Amino acid sequence: MIDLLIPTVAQGLLWAVMALGVYVTFRVLDIADLTVEGSFPLGAATAASLMVAGYGPLTALFIAFLAGTLSGVVTGLLHTKMKIPALLAGILTMIALYSVNLRVMGKANLSLLGVDTSFKIARSMLGLNMAQTTLIVGLVVTIIVGAFMYWFFGTQIGAAIRATGFNQQMIRAQGVDTDVTIILGLLISNGLVAVSGALVAQSNGFSDVGMGTGTIVIGLASVIIGEVLFGTRSFKNCLVSVVLGSIVYRIVIAVVLAMGMPPNDLKLFTSVLVALALSMPLIKAKLGIRKVVR
Amino acid sequence: MLLVENISKTFFPGTINEKRALQGLSLHLKPGDFATVIGGNGAGKSTMLNSIAGVFPVDEGRVLIDGEDITKKPEHKRAKYIGRVFQDPMLGTAAGMMIEENLALASRRGETPGLGWSLSRDQHEHFYELLKELDLGLEKRMTAKVGLLSGGQRQALTLLMATLKKPKLLLLDEHTAALDPKTAAKVLALTEKIVTRDNLTTLMITHNMRDALRYGNRLIMLHNGRVIIDVQGEEKQHLEIPDLLAMFEKASGSEMASDRLLLG
Numbered sequence: 001m002i003d004l005l006i007p008t009v010a011q012g013l014l015w016a017v018m019a020l021g022v023y024v025t026f027r028v029l030d031i032a033d034l035t036v037e038g039s040f041p042l043g044a045a046t047a048a049s050l051m052v053a054g055y056g057p058l059t060a061l062f063i064a065f066l067a068g069t070l071s072g073v074v075t076g077l078l079h080t081k082m083k084i085p086a087l088l089a090g091i092l093t094m095i096a097l098y099s100v101n102l103r104v105m106g107k108a109n110l111s112l113l114g115v116d117t118s119f120k121i122a123r124s125m126l127g128l129n130m131a132q133t134t135l136i137v138g139l140v141v142t143i144i145v146g147a148f149m150y151w152f153f154g155t156q157i158g159a160a161i162r163a164t165g166f167n168q169q170m171i172r173a174q175g176v177d178t179d180v181t182i183i184l185g186l187l188i189s190n191g192l193v194a195v196s197g198a199l200v201a202q203s204n205g206f207s208d209v210g211m212g213t214g215t216i217v218i219g220l221a222s223v224i225i226g227e228v229l230f231g232t233r234s235f236k237n238c239l240v241s242v243v244l245g246s247i248v249y250r251i252v253i254a255v256v257l258a259m260g261m262p263p264n265d266l267k268l269f270t271s272v273l274v275a276l277a278l279s280m281p282l283i284k285a286k287l288g289i290r291k292v293v294r
Numbered sequence: 295m296l297l298v299e300n301i302s303k304t305f306f307p308g309t310i311n312e313k314r315a316l317q318g319l320s321l322h323l324k325p326g327d328f329a330t331v332i333g334g335n336g337a338g339k340s341t342m343l344n345s346i347a348g349v350f351p352v353d354e355g356r357v358l359i360d361g362e363d364i365t366k367k368p369e370h371k372r373a374k375y376i377g378r379v380f381q382d383p384m385l386g387t388a389a390g391m392m393i394e395e396n397l398a399l400a401s402r403r404g405e406t407p408g409l410g411w412s413l414s415r416d417q418h419e420h421f422y423e424l425l426k427e428l429d430l431g432l433e434k435r436m437t438a439k440v441g442l443l444s445g446g447q448r449q450a451l452t453l454l455m456a457t458l459k460k461p462k463l464l465l466l467d468e469h470t471a472a473l474d475p476k477t478a479a480k481v482l483a484l485t486e487k488i489v490t491r492d493n494l495t496t497l498m499i500t501h502n503m504r505d506a507l508r509y510g511n512r513l514i515m516l517h518n519g520r521v522i523i524d525v526q527g528e529e530k531q532h533l534e535i536p537d538l539l540a541m542f543e544k545a546s547g548s549e550m551a552s553d554r555l556l557l558g
Contacts, residue, residue, distance in 0.1 A: 156402065159391075159412035163399055166388035169380070173347075173456075175373030175404040 007131040008254045012247030013138025014199045015218065017145050019226075019246040020239065021192030022219030027238070028153070029185040030165040034090035034216055035075040036193045038097025039068045041212035043194025044201035045104040048112055051202075057118035061198050068194020069187045071097055076183030094212075101209050108209045117202035134203055141199065145192060146239050152188070153235060161185045193219075214267050217274050222246035224277040295495045296323040296463050301345055301355030302519075315341040316352070317519035323463075323497070323512075327526075328489050330506040331499045333516035339499045342516065343465050346497070348372040359462055374404025377456030377494075379449065379469040386452030389441035393432060393451065396440055397421045400455035424454060428484065446477035450484055457488050464489065466498040470505075482509065503535055513538075517546045 018040060025033035046067045047060040055063075071093055078089035102108065123133040152158045163171040164181040172178055193215070201207040226245020232238050252273075257263060298321040305313040315338045323329060333339050345352045348369040356365045359375045380386050387396050398413045398421075418436070425433035428450050432443075440448060449469055456464060466485065470478035486509055489496050500506050506513055513530050515523035515538075522545040525533060 154411055154413075155409045156407035156412045157409060159395060159399060160407045163388040163391060166390045167385065169385050170388055171399065172370045173373055173376075173378045173386070174399050174402070175370050176407065177368075177370045 010134035012250035016243040016246035018193045018196035019222035021189040023242045024189040031086040035093045036215045037212045038094035039071045039190040039193045040197035040215040043197030044207035045101040047198030048110045048207035064194045064198035065191045069191035072186035072190030076186040080179035110207045221274045295325045297358040299356045301352045326493045328496045328510035329512040330510045332506045337516040338519040375462040377461035378465045379452045381468040383445040383448040387440040394436040400458045464494045464496040
């Protein structure tokens with residue numbers, strides 16, 4: 001059981017970075033951003049291609065982050081300047097990124113066999129096995145990302161972005177250009193999602209053009225599971241909840257797979273899970289249970 | 295201070311829903327003018343305020359503040375000069391953020407946000423004193439989310455936010471209309487206190503004629519997108535409701551039909 005737990009938690013941490021990105025759009029900006037379905041494999045494709053071309057894993061991670069931010073800016077411009085509804089803007093970017101990702105990799109699947117990924121390098125430095133190494137790298141990255149988000153959303157710009165999610169009219173009356181704050185939020189979100197994609201590709205040992213399918217649902221599942229189980233008292237609390245939510249999600253998946261659910265049914269299972277979680281407030285109200293989630 | 299020159303605004307032009315909300319409206323406010331604005335439904339009161347605030351562009355005319363032409367400036371750039379309180383108590387604050395976070399945002403109205411902390415320690419002290427003056431007990435709940443406050447508390451807070459950084463112009467769009475009479479009176483008293491203390495140039499829309507007569511040094515009545523009555527100073531102090539009705543009939547050539555305006 002413990003053999004299964006460490007790699008599961010490690011995967012949860014790598015995907016937690018993506019979940020934190022989804023949190024920025026879904027909760028902070030109050031937008032369901034589907035760009036992540038394309039920016040996740042974009043991060044993977046960018047990092048994998050660079051590493052195959054001989055660049056170091058950290059450089060690859062950083063460029064993947066930049067590529068992700070760029071995709072967020074595209075969605076942001078479509079939404080704010082072209083007045084396309086956020087959901088549709090995200091879908092357009094996501095579909096466009098499928099072609100972009102194929103171009104970046106040159107083919108549908110790029111193997112990292114024989115390439116020094118950050119995990120392989122860290123393993124030889126730490127002298128641990130692969131699962132333990134992944135856990136530690138995941139933990140370090142998640143803490144860095146979490147600390148960055150805690151700092152950033154406490155700054156003047158960060159507060160303006162949060163206010164945009166709550167009340168655009170109010171923050172415009174305070175002199176903030178909401179087009180800019182929305183674009184900034186999408187930029188950060190998709191940058192983080194791409195970093196997560198790059199990490200997952202390095203961990204899996206390959207990048208695949210199809211690996212983004214279902215990203216948004218996994219992200220939402222992590223956010224909602226985290227909020228329900230671990231609370232939303234403060235912003236710090238929310239960030240920790242999302243990370244823990246991502247880990248719990250991985251554990252749930254590992255358990256149902258171990259119990260014999262066919263892997264092909266995974267996405268169906270996740271969708272049902274998220275649909276149930278999203279309808280929780282209504283179900284609770286109908287049953288007369290007091291509201292726990294905000 | 296505020297100069298509105300001949301502005302016009304038509305909504306849905308060329309359609310069956312075409313609405314000529316403003317038809318060559320002009321208005322000049324002197325520094326420190328506290329003008330109440332009345333008029334029936336569709337007279338153009340809110341459209342005038344929103345045109346000044348830059349919520350939408352006007353079709354014709356100019357808006358100047360302190361001699362600066364702001365007609366082409368977007369809403370968020372005008373915020374530097376203008377403090378606003380809306381009719382809907384939900385609109386003036388960010389519900390999911392703390393009272394002090396909202397105040398911190400308002401304390402930087404019109405400034406480009408940077409990477410410094412949004413909320414600093416010395417601000418906390420300052421906000422505490424300001425909230426205490428409101429006498430609503432909010433100073434003890436500074437870390438509470440604004441969404442937990444009542445409508446009246448939210449309007450009082452929004453008023454404080456709009457005037458925290460002294461605006462050149464304060465726009466109040468029926469900001470007590472959604473409150474119960476007792477709370478409305480409290481918020482109005484607070485409004486008068488702040489406007490008088492800071493000598494703010496103010497436009498206050500109200501649907502209540504008595505309030506329009508009681509507050510401010512000037513009264514403006516709109517009809518069909520124009521100013522039809524504009525009284526100030528001595529003349530306004532001695533004005534009574536029947537005088538106002540007679541003036542309206544004379545100016546518009548029609549009878550005051552809105553019960554809401556009379557009794558509200």
